[in-house]
Amino acid sequence: MTTNRAVAYKGPGKVEVVDTPYPEFELKDGPGVNPANIGRKVPHGAILRTVSTNICGSDQHMVRGRTTAPAGLVLGHEITGEVIEVGPDVEFVQVGDIVSVPFNIACGRCRNCKEGKTGICLNVNPDRPGSAYGYVDMGGWVGGQAEYVLVPYADWNLLRFPDRDQALEKILDLTMLSDIFPTGFHGAVTAGVGPGSTVYIAGAGPVGLAAAVGAQLLGAAVVIVADLNEDRLAQARSFGAETVNVAEGDPRDQIEQLLGVPEVDSAVDAVGFEARGHGAEAAHEAPATVLNSLFDVTAAGGAVGIPGLYVTGDPGGVDDAAKVGSLSLRLGLGWAKSLSFTTGQCPVMRYNRQLMQAILHDRVQIAKAVNATPISLDDAPQGYADFDQGAARKFVLDPNGYIADAA
Incomplete structure (x- = not known):
């Protein structure tokens, strides 16, 4: 055998x-x-x-x-x-x-x-x-x-x-x-990215980088990738993304330095439930930080794609709520701004054939x-x-x- x-x-x-x-x-x-x-x-x-x-x-x-x-x-x-x-x-x-x-x-x-x-x-x-x-x-x-x-x-x-x-x-x-390529692309699609969009992507791991590439394929004017890890941010810059180091402070302020305004059209959460705080809180896990930050920096009427993983059972959660996937979200802010957001597994078959063609015809180097x-x-x-x-x-x-x- x-x-x-x-x-x-x-x-x-x-x-x-x-x-x-x-x-x-x-x-x-x-x-x-x-x-x-x-x-x-x-x-x-x-x-x-x-x-x-x-x-x-x-x-x-x-x-x-x-x-x-x-x-x-x-x-x-x-x-x-x-x-x-x-x-x-x-x-x-x-x-x-x-x-x-x-x-x-x-x-x-x-x-x-x-x-x-x-x-x-x-x-x-x-x-x-x-x-x-x-x-x-x-x-x-x-x-x-x-x-x-x-x-x-x-x-x-x-x-x-x-x-x-x-x-x-x-x-x-x-x-x-x-x-990761369909998942990142799905994050950009569900965030409403299109020609001329400004996009903020939380997380410079492989899915975040794939989301940045996907946003570029969709015609975004500016793609900003945020992380705490300078090596990963350098990787994002290697193919033309702008970057924000959230350990240095509020991403809203850094976005304004890049765009002249503190908000973007579209945002993607490529971090998930093991998120950390921003600025002085970057050393500590704070699982709602990224989502609340995206609600803050996304312009009214915009959309947030959430390919980052969230789970219903986390033995290492920072509190009893986090251990069952319950987060303290600023839903009122999202509601007031008429934001839409999409969660869950990427339906890979919706995108993989088209992305295969982009690869085979040298339109992208993921x-x-x-x-x-x-x-x-x-x-x-x-x-x-x-x-x-x-x-x-x-x-x-x-x-x-x-x-x-x-x-």
Whole structure:
């Protein structure tokens, strides 16, 4: 039998590369698998040999112990792979295809999927709408930071790259289609970014940088990226974004220095629930800070996109409210300014094909923008540690040597 190795969460601050079962066309019991999903048949699935799989900031929340993820959970929801086996119900996906896997698992059959709301599929997670690979409370679909991974509903979920050689040549760009590029772009779209917009993006991690690139693609006049980490801010400046260091004070004042007015047309929260304060409070966690700041700096009638992750269970929350995802928001301010905001998982399939075309036709260099850095599967624990320390990099795992061979 073919062996399989994967990156698993072993407890707060610890990940390991472990031996794990080779995928089958059936969900088995294991860490994080919803009991109602055990034994679920997957004749509509495909088994992939992983080409690339990325470390995500959402993974980092689990690894820090800031969710209810169980020890032993195989991580990884940003997956690109080669199809090596298909189930009997698969009609269009073929062995040998190089494909991108949306991090949202979607059936393609339910009402939400048919309406394009693939981030909240009704059929793949018995607990709640929406699912993802290798993620807490998402149904227990095994993660893809592994040599091999199972993808259900393959004909619906998989995005096939039209040319194998071109795909491998551009793999560091194309690997971003599984999550962060569509997610950042979704943040910009839902914030109402268009030609001539002024945009403020909180967070210069990979999703924030992807949102900045997305805003540029959408025609923004000025894109401002804010963070506490100077290395990450330098990365934002490398492709033309303006920057604000929120450790230096109120972003409203710094925005006014850049634009002549203290407000922007559109704003994006790419930070999420582990937000810190601004100015003198930057050393302390304050989970409502970013959202309240965005309500403050967004002009009346504007919009806020919120791709940053918020959870319903945070054992490390700063208070009892934060531990259940309850934040003290200035909703009255948002209401008074007639702001609109959009939360939740990005429906990746709404954007990934178009963004693939932008990559293949050299309209965007997302890998360069997020400083994509390939590492081996065995180096994943060090990659997690470096990312946790604020490295201005997007770590891309190469479990089967495809990236090294292409280089």
